[in-house]
Amino acid sequence: MHELSIAMSIVEIAAAELRQQGGTTVAAVHLRVGAWSGVAREALQSAFELARVDTALDRCQLQIEEVAVAMHCPVCQCERAIVSPDDPRCGVCGSAASEFVHGRELEIVALEIET
Amino acid sequence: MNVLKETRLVALRTHVLKHNDVVARSLREEFLANEVCAISLVSSPGAGKTALLEQLLGRLILQYHVAALVGDLATDNDARRLGRSGALVRQITTGTICHLEAEMVRTALLDWSLRDLDFLFIENVGNLVCPATFDLGEQIRLVLFSVTEGEDKPLKYPTIFNSADAAVITKVDLAQAVECDLPAMHRNLQLVRPGIEVLEVSAKSGQGLDQLLTFVEQSRRRQCPGT
Numbered sequence: 001m002h003e004l005s006i007a008m009s010i011v012e013i014a015a016a017e018l019r020q021q022g023g024t025t026v027a028a029v030h031l032r033v034g035a036w037s038g039v040a041r042e043a044l045q046s047a048f049e050l051a052r053v054d055t056a057l058d059r060c061q062l063q064i065e066e067v068a069v070a071m072h073c074p075v076c077q078c079e080r081a082i083v084s085p086d087d088p089r090c091g092v093c094g095s096a097a098s099e100f101v102h103g104r105e106l107e108i109v110a111l112e113i114e115t
Numbered sequence: 116m117n118v119l120k121e122t123r124l125v126a127l128r129t130h131v132l133k134h135n136d137v138v139a140r141s142l143r144e145e146f147l148a149n150e151v152c153a154i155s156l157v158s159s160p161g162a163g164k165t166a167l168l169e170q171l172l173g174r175l176i177l178q179y180h181v182a183a184l185v186g187d188l189a190t191d192n193d194a195r196r197l198g199r200s201g202a203l204v205r206q207i208t209t210g211t212i213c214h215l216e217a218e219m220v221r222t223a224l225l226d227w228s229l230r231d232l233d234f235l236f237i238e239n240v241g242n243l244v245c246p247a248t249f250d251l252g253e254q255i256r257l258v259l260f261s262v263t264e265g266e267d268k269p270l271k272y273p274t275i276f277n278s279a280d281a282a283v284i285t286k287v288d289l290a291q292a293v294e295c296d297l298p299a300m301h302r303n304l305q306l307v308r309p310g311i312e313v314l315e316v317s318a319k320s321g322q323g324l325d326q327l328l329t330f331v332e333q334s335r336r337r338q339c340p341g342t
Contacts, residue, residue: 002245002249005212006131006248009131009132009134009135013127013129021125024120027122031131036274037248037274038245038247038274038275069273086270087270088273088306096309097309098310099309104277106131106248107128107131108127108128108131109126109127109128110125110126111124111127112122112123112124113122113123113124113125114120114122115120115121
């Protein structure tokens with residue numbers, strides 16, 4: 001359950017930004033979470049509901065945008081989606097990746113701050 | 116009275132684990148400044164991290180100043196096992212936390228003089244999921260998996276295998292007994308982490324330990340060019 005550590009970190013960052021920006025509360029946090037970030041969406045939502053209690057974010061919603069794994073295909077010579085989460089090869093030609101370019105994202109994109 | 120609330124959107128683009136990353140970066144800088152090669156080990160429980168580390172510490176200590184941090188939810192059994200090698204060892208007991216974070220590493224190192232060390236090993240809590248997300252400031256992350264665990268482990272846990280710098284297949288002395296398809300293991304590793312260096316070892320028979328020792332010594336020379 002490392003999602004609780006992550007949820008607490010989100011609350012900390014958003015609360016600090018709220019203090020800096022001025023405002024009454026944070027209505028929503030927009031998050032980008034990669035399929036290979038190691039974070040489970042449902043677990044993060046539950047953990048966030050715990051982490052926000054008794055903070056300036058007590059009514060805050062977590063809006064999660066999922067980012068699919070993408071690879072650089074050495075044969076197609078461009079960025080490609082993978083076949084499936086269980087099969088991380090090029091979705092077009094089936095080659096193994098030379099590297100992965102998306103999927104590890106775990107970032108706060110924006111906050112909705114209420115004045 | 117209807118009070119109108121105004122909401123404004125503030126763009127941020129901040130990594131969620133910013134604090135952990137900042138601590139990890141400062142640890143990495145400290146390791147570099149003190150010419151310490153920091154190597155972490157991650158694997159599922161029972162893959163043989165401690166057994167391998169016992170062998171590695173026992174050999175390295177003949178030539179180097181070596182220390183190890185060991186993360187576990189409970190007990191200091193692993194630290195006591197590793198301490199027999201003569202290396203400096205400290206247990207980090209995480210309680211209910213399923214992974215190590217950079218702050219725990221920093222706290223554990225507070226009263227150690229990094230200047231006096233050549234190698235620092237960090238054995239993470241046995242878990243193939245949670246440790247993947249947390250940078251500990253290590254220069255090399257070794258992911259271990261044993262021949263008894265199934266060839267498709269890298270495909271089941273791509274996040275942690277993709278975050279590793281090198282992979283160690285452990286318990287290779289049992290490969291035949293459990294009908295392990297070693298080439299399939301190698302193929303699956305390369306699929307999720309293209310180009311990853313892979314070593315096959317057995318802490319029990321000693322197979323591959325020389326190669327592993329060479330790998331860690333080369334890592335130290337690469338990470339700490341002055342040594």
